[in-house]
Amino acid sequence: MTQLETISVKHLSKQFKNQTALRDISFSIKSGEIFGFLGPSGAGKTTTIKILTGQMHPSDGFASVLGVPTEKINEHIYEQIGIVTHNSGIYDKLSVYKNLEIFTKLLNVKKSKIDEILKQVGLFKDRKKIAGKLSQGMRQRLVLARAVLHNPKVLFLDEPTSGLDPSTQIEIHRLIKSLRDNGTAIFLTTHNMEEADKLCDRLALLNDGKIVETGTPREIRLNHNKKKRYKILLKDDSEFTLSQSEETTQKINWWMTNNELVTIHSCEPTLETVFLEVTGRELI
Amino acid sequence: MNLSIRKISAILQLKLQSIITNVSIMVAPLLAIGFVLIMKISMPKAVMTGAFLLSFGVLFNSIMGGIMMGSYPLAEEKEKNTLRVLMTSSVNGAEFIIGSIIPSILMIILVNIILVPIAGVAMSKINWPIYLIYTTLSGFISIMIGYIVGIYSKNQMQAGNISMPILLIFTMTPMFQMINKTIANIASFAYSGTIINFINNMLTKSYSANFKDIAVLTIWTVLSILIFIYAYTKHGLDSE
Structure with a gap:
């Protein structure tokens, strides 16, 4: 499969009132690649996701997703991307199935896809459960199911397995890898180094808003050996x-x-x- | 900005479900019906005229209900981070607003119709075209005010705090117009006052649409839309 550049970031900076969140970062991500963005809390990971998904504007530099500058991201681009953040909301009063059904309508996806994706994230048996009664791990799986319902070309995952039990983490990792194998470009932020090592094709280490190291996990480890x-x-x-x-x-x-x-x-x-x-x- | 019927219909279904299942939103239309019923049963007929009961019910439903149906669901979506999910799932602001406003308006119209027999008013006494246009317009203005409140609120509690004084002004002013001439004058320029005067005149004397009432309702409609557009352009529905 030919790998196309789906995300491009050049000299991106973000300045808040008293704080610099991102300092001149550059990277690119191709289709069928998992790119890990690693750093401690407050390093600028979520800010980067917000800029890349058009929810925040950069102070300086340029970023594009699927060839469109992030400041001009519109409905057409949103139809091709999926976003999972640690505070992505779900409709608590609706069932698991209904939560996904709304998005099949919004994203023009066949309803049969719901059961397929629920099986993949291990929520098929719980499809009639009210979403408000799900455990944290199940909620996270529902959010992920919603984000991948339409086979997005780009998937943004902000700490997708944070606070989840190991078996759920393994299930989610399996799903992420299968999406990558089907050509989805995945931008993953995490502070879990083991997860990054296992999952990511390439990594960038972020500290105080600056990329301090980049490469494949193996390259990075060997360079410092x-x-x-x-x-x-x-x-x-x-x-x-x-x-x-x-x-x-x-x-x-x-x-x-x-x-x-x-x-x-x-x-x-x-x-x-x-x-x-x-x-x-x-x-x- | 493109509008997709498919997306509007999905939002409409979602909003209909969330309005029906959200007690804090349903409280106004239910209270409107409940209070009118209780007052009709428990108070002397000489005091609780059909005109008074219907005015009271419509005020509760269209003004209070409208503002709550606009502000609470928007604030709830922001509080639970679902609005951002919708906005990053290819729904634009216009589709969200249109899909959200239709079930609220339908609910207000339905309750305003139910209120007529509940208030003990004969169906034949109602000037239906004007009644439906005026009460629906007042409901629309209230929903717009609710959306403006929702834009500036981060959660449902804040929406409640901001909308409470607005609710009181619009519902109380027409009620106190009987005791004070100045209040009566002010109330006649409020959209809620226009509704009350219309219902009273329709049921006690006769009513024909007049320039002042139409002008007041039109100005309030335009004003609420303009303020909403300003707030939306400046802050978005869920700005960072």
Whole structure:
């Protein structure tokens, strides 16, 4: 599949009265790609989503979605994008099914799609439940179901699994990956490094409104793997970590030749360690 | 701005459901019917004339109900973050307003018709074309005022706080016009006052549409639309 650029951000800045939320950020996202925007609370992730979805105007720079400048996003573009934010509302007094039915009408989607998507997010059995009585995890799944009902070309996910239990997280990750595989460009913000590592094709680390590192999760981890250490487990149950050197290479060779080696792992840093190293602060 | 019938109809269905299930919105039309019934049953007939009961009911329904039907649902949508979801799901402001206003207007018309027999007024005594046009217009003006309140409110509580003095002014002024000539003069220029005078004259004397009443209702209609457009252009329905 040819990958088309669906989101383009150039030198984007956002200044509030007393605070700079975004400082000269640039990136682009192609179709069929999950782009992770990582940073602690207050780093500017939600502001970026609001600008990209036309809910807020930038102070400086340029951003476009599906070729349209974000300041000119109209109904036609909204029909092709899906948005999930941590405070996306649902109609509490309506059933799960009715909540989606409204949007099938608004987005001109066949009603048969409702059951299909409810099965995908694991809410099919609860389709008659009143939305106000759903648990936090179920609400989040309903919001996600609504956002992907029309097979959007671009999907914005603002902390989609925040506060969810691990099994729900896995279900949501599976759905996100299947959307990516079908060509949807996904812009995902999170402060969960493990989630970013598992899901994202490319990442940008954001700190104080500035992109401090960008690349694939692997590239980022390897770029910061300066110590190049290996964790080794031998048959006699001894476990230790060795730094890369001529001597280490010889030792590993010897253990392998003598069938002493049980496991060997490279100790590249986690994304969390990289973030700490780059910004001097932890992800909270 | 494009208008899609499909989207307006979806919003209309959604709003109809939310009006029916929202007690705080339904309270005004239900109270209008309830109060008229209670007053008719419990008070002496000499005091509770059909004209008084119908005026009271229409005032409650069209003025109070209209303002509440405009302000509360809009504030509720903002409070629960559903308005933003609609706006970022390809619905534009005009489609939202048109889809929202139709069920509210229909509800007001329906209750204003029901109020006639409940107030003990013979159907034949009503000048139906003028009654329906005047009461529907007053309901429309109230809904517009409600939307303006809704635009400036972040939640339902705030909508209630802002709309309460407005409600009191428009419902109380015509009621107090009997005791004071100045109030009566002021009330005759308020759209709520025009409605009361029309109902009283229609049921006690005779009424024919006159320039002043038409002018007052037209000016209020235009004014409410203009203020709404100003508020909408300046703040949007759910501005950041």
